[in-house]
Amino acid sequence: KAGVTQTPRYLIKTRGQQVTLSCSPISGHRSVSWYQQTPGQGLQFLFEYFSETQRNKGNFPGRFSGRQFSNSRSEMNVSTLELGDSALYLCASSIGGVGEQFFGPGTRLTVL
Amino acid sequence: AQSVTQLGSHVSVSEGALVLLRCNYSSSVPPYLFWYVQYPNQGLQLLLKYTTGATLVKGINGFEAEFKKSETSFHLTKPSAHMSDAAEYFCAIVNQAGTALIFGKGTTLSVSS
16 A cells, blocks of 8 residues: 655745645545644644545644645645745645554755 | 653663653543654654553554553653664644644654664
């Protein structure tokens, strides 16, 4: 069974640009969560989607948004990038809830 | 509010020595607890989990953890460290809504020969 895949793996952007990251969950998993990982703040929850509906959102500004498609694939978008958005963005999928999440390798975003 | 505290951001052991990584949690509801491991440039891999039932939980790669409600702890142990265990370890708890994981700050484990 294929694991969680994330594309791209690495991304370099400049301040003010926007970026879209993609996540394909494990087949059959309907819940997709996104996390931001930075050295200073650690792992922080961004949002979670289940069957195309956002069920929960972390404490991030509105520049961070996401969506989920009918095939459970998910995208997250960050608009008006700031230097502080440089981070590893991790996607995780699970069958129904957060109980046991499987993580992808992450997308490393660098904002210059 | 729920929270996770990992005591010690860095732990160093010798190969063959006991590994003990500490995790304390705060939760107003019965917790679901997890330990994840992260190797450089990779995502997180689940080591073990506690939901209900037996309080001593065995995971992959010889790791185990014991849920102690009275101490609000979920420490991770391994009897004998291997060089390949060098990584960052995260303790996590499911939030009260059951919709997100709350992670500790992580503990970097170094193993020397």
